[in-house]
Structure formats: C-alpha cells, structure tokens
Amino acid sequence: MKASRSRPIQKILIIRFSSIGDIVLTTPVIRSVKRKYPDAELHYLVKKQFKNVLAGNPYIDHIHVLSEDLQQNIAELKALDFDVVIDLHHNLRTLRVKKALNVRRTYTFAKLNVQKWLYTNFKWNTLPPNSIVERYFEAVKPLNVVNDGLGLDFFIAPEQETKREDIPMGHWMGYVACVIGGSFETKQFPADKWRAFVEACPYPVILLGGPDDAALAAEIKTVDPVKVYDACGKFNLVESADLVRKARVVVTNDTGLMHIGAAFQKKMVTLWGNTTPWLGMFPYYGANNLQTTVSPLFTISEVNGLSCRPCSKIGFHQCPKKHFNCMNQIDVAQLISDVQSFWKD
Template sequence: MGDIIYTTPVVRCLKQRFPDAEIHFLTKEQFKYIYQNNPYLTKLHLLKPRLFDTISSIKAEQFDLIIDLHNNLRTSIIKAVTRIPSSTYKKDRIHKWLALKFKWSRFISSKHLVDRYMDTVKFFGVENDGKPIDYYISKNYDIQELLPPSHHQKFITFIIGATHFTKRMPNNQIIEICRGINLPIVLLGGADVKENALEIKAALGDQVYDTCGSINLDQSVFLVSKAHKVIGFDTGLTHISEAFNKPLASIWGGTTPELLGVSPYQISDSLIVGIELPCRPCSKFGLEQCPLGHFKCMKNIPPDPIVNFINS
C-alpha cells in the first residue's frame, strides 16, 4: 500500500501534461481505496483472480502505452502477452541486495521513490510538480460516530499496525510513549493488532481510543486527516498520512527509509526515528522475527524524542 500511494504524483503529473488523455490504473482489490476517488484517473481496474482475464480486459481497452510501476513477474507477463509499448520502473534490485547484505550505504540511491517512479514518464516530457501525494477520502465521515466526545477536538493518531513484526514497536514502548503525550490518542491498525491495542488501552485508560479492526482504511485515513499529529511505523497508512501534511513521527525498526527511498514526502514537519546498528536494515519489507533475536532496532529506541516532537 505504501508503494502504491507514492505512484499518485505520476498519475497527477501525466494528466496535467496530457489533459485529454485517458489514464487508467490497475491494482489489487485491497488497494482500491487509494485510487477509487482520484480525479486524475479515467478508470480504475482491479486484478481479477485469473491473470488471463485481467489481460483480456487490458486488451479490450486498446491502450497506447503501459507505464509499469511495479516491475514484477505479473506485469512482465502482461506486457509480453499484450505487446503494448511500455516504460518500466527500474527496481535496482542488485544495489539494494548489496546494501542489505553488506550494509554499504553507498549502494543506496538518494532518490525518493516518487522521483524514481517519475523517471518512467520523463521521456514524455512529464515533470514532477513537487506537490504531495494524493489521497481522496470517499466522504466526509461524522467524527462523532467514529470517536468518543473526549477525542472530538485535538487528538493524536498512533498507527500501531504494520505487516511484519520487525516494523512494529513492542507494546510496552508504545505505552511509555503514550503516557508522555498530553493529548488524547487514537490507535489505528487492522484486526491483526487488535490484541496489542487492547493491552495498550488497558494500561492507559480513557486517554486512548482503540479503532483497530473496527473501521475500514478510508475511515482510518479520515481520522488521520483530522489529527493534530501522527505517529506511525513503516506501513501504508503512515505513508498515506503524508497526503494531509500532518506533522509525522515516523518510527523505523528493521527497515530503513534510505533503503526504500520513502522518507516523509513533501510535508512541512517530520521526525524520522531509528537507531544505528550494524545489523540494520535486516530486510526491505520486514520479517516475522528479529534474525538475531534481540530486536534492538525497536527495543532501544528512546521515547523522549517522539514525546517531545508530539508535545511541542
């Protein structure tokens, strides 16, 4: 999800450069929220269970060009079978592998992922407009239906979910950070972190309101858009928050923003939190456990910089 939100400037800049062109976007069903209300898009396509059916629908549209921003086996098959001219995002897999294997930072590109995506349309004369990423919320939800009265005015959103264990901070540290914050806190995440949220809520009481697993992504993004500040790990919702220029404390464990090229993009106030270790980063996308068993990359993060950033 984080990778997909960073494609939105490409779609926007393409449409601005070619206002009369049709621009379609293909993604998975679970990521439809990112593009379903995007005004720069002509049509949103969702991957079908059978790749052959997806290819058939692509052929039926009679496209002039494919911009491949994923560059995986599936998109390679689509390009080969449809024979539509294409421009493809360069993943730079070898340099990333060397950076992971030998922790040689000189192999890591300093370009943000957005700018690397934009390289696929440079030949078209398309330039980055320097504006933030885009997310268009489906509707103006009623905050009184989503949050208790104590959280209607000024609140902090803490995104405690992430796909993999090594991206998530232990509950005791989240609790310590929350205790230092002087505003109400809303916990955001999926059903997979519901037990974590219940433990955090039990320790902190009414200061914290738990929405994990009880609201959808679009509603979560709405709450982020109304928050005073945001705290989050390396996960899609944290990256989506950048669309609303909210002050963001971005916490990194086994992954690093440098390796992925996804530091906070075009927002005015952010704090990137992570500690230097010889074993870090241990992966590009996170792991189910610390390879060395100590998990120092998260456990050794001090709470004070985060608390001070949020309270300042």
C-alpha cells in the same frame, strides 16, 4: 491493431498491484500524467483489496482489478488498445502483462534491487537519497511528464468522512494518531514501548490499525482507557485515513497510513525498525529527500549504528537476531519531545 507511435496518446495504463503505501506513492505520477495528457483515458491496474486506495482519485478514468486469472485481465486490457503502459511495480506478472499487450511505448521504473541487496546484506549503501517517487518520474521522463512538486494524493468523499461522534468527546479538541499496525512484526513498535509512550504522552491518543492489531491495541489501552481510544478494526481504510487527516500529530510505523499522512501534509513522528528511510519509502511531501528536507513536517526515529540494520527491505515476523534492538532502543522520551514540538506549532 496496435497503436502507432505517431498517433496522439488516447489511452494510458498504469500498473501497480500493491500495497497501500506503494500505491499512494504513485499518485503524483497519476496526477502529472493526466494533467500532461488531459484528453487521454487513464487506466490503473491494481489488486482488488487495494482498489479503495484509488477509488476517489479524480485523475483516474478506469480502475481495473487484478484477477486470479491473469489471462482474463490480459484479454480485457488488450482489447482496449493502449498507447502507453507505465509499469510502476516491475515484477514477473507485470512483465507478462507488458509482453502480452505488446505496446510500443512501455515504461518501467528502476527497482534498484542490486543496491537494496547490497544494503540489506552487506550494509553497503549506494542508494540515492531520493524518494521512490522520483524513480517513478524517471520512468515517465520520455513522455515529458515532470514532477509538479505537489506531493501525494489521497481523496476522501464527504460521505466517507468520520463524524465527531465516532470518537470519544475527550478527543474532540485534538489527539495524537498512533499507527500501531504494520505488514511485518519487525516494522512494528513493540507493545511495551507503545505503553511507555502513551503513559508519558500528555495528549489524547487514538490507536489505528486493522483487526489483526486488536490484541496489541487492547494491551496498550490498559495504560489509560480514558486517554487511549482503540480504533483498530472499527474503521475501514478510508475512515482510518480520515482520522489521520484530523489528527494534530501522527506517530507511525513504516506502513501505508504513514504515506497517507504525508498526502495530508501531516506532522509525523516516524518509527523505523528493520527498514530504513534510505530504501526510498520515507514520507514524501513533494520536494524533500534525505539530504534536503524542504518541509520539516516529520522526524525519523531510528537507532543508527546497528551492524544488523537494515536486515530486510520488507521485514520479518521476528527479529533474526532475537534482540530487536532497532525498535527496543528507540528513545521514548525523544518521541514525546517531538510530539510536543509538533503539537505546539
């Protein structure tokens, strides 16, 4: 039997399948919904490979893993008789889930795909200066859920923390975490730029990324094998997040660990290639937008004025124009200056 609109809210389902950063950006909604409805069960539907992003979140009662058999997921979820469904992904599969569950109180966030298409194809920017987090909150406004301004969450259990001995002794007194990975090559700072950066950086450096970034890390490390510690592929996501948490400064591509860094209120130098912060995925500290940065904890390193940028809201495996000026023209000397300013604060 379907839940009546008049019945107290007892079960809430939030849907966001992927990816790391996008899921972290939903955490203010998770927290605020649970605090508004503390007696309700809060469920979350996510892809298996991203379950660890939420595993330690105390505001979630049940995590459901997206199956290859969507009908199986739907059958299991339907049996739970949800009162509210909050769709923070908004694609064809979430539409199928919502239609099958047939929950009266269903809320979906606005992706602004038309505005993004105009921006990436014609460079006509009609996007708001706000984080995607604010659009998530617009979706739950009918539930009287408001943004508490406390920013993003990422939880690390004590047993998942890295130990001091996991990194070289030369890094124990502080280091710059350099997040070299990224979902697409056009969102990644090039190897020669990283090499120039670590050569000029006066502080110890830890390179963070996955196993796929090993070759890039090895090339960067040759600049100074003592100053640079290659952690790519040696730590899982939560351990890498802990290394971000313990860094003095973070230098990062537009990727998931950037948002985890924001969750820890880290000082960050952010690198932007084919994407721009105007797509709504900039570091979010709880109250900042692109016009009024309340917490000046991060800098935006980008090349403005390029007629080809942004070329995609996601990314490509190589620059469509072959020159990759959006990354190649970023001033390394300015990056060093930004890092030094944050280090001294």
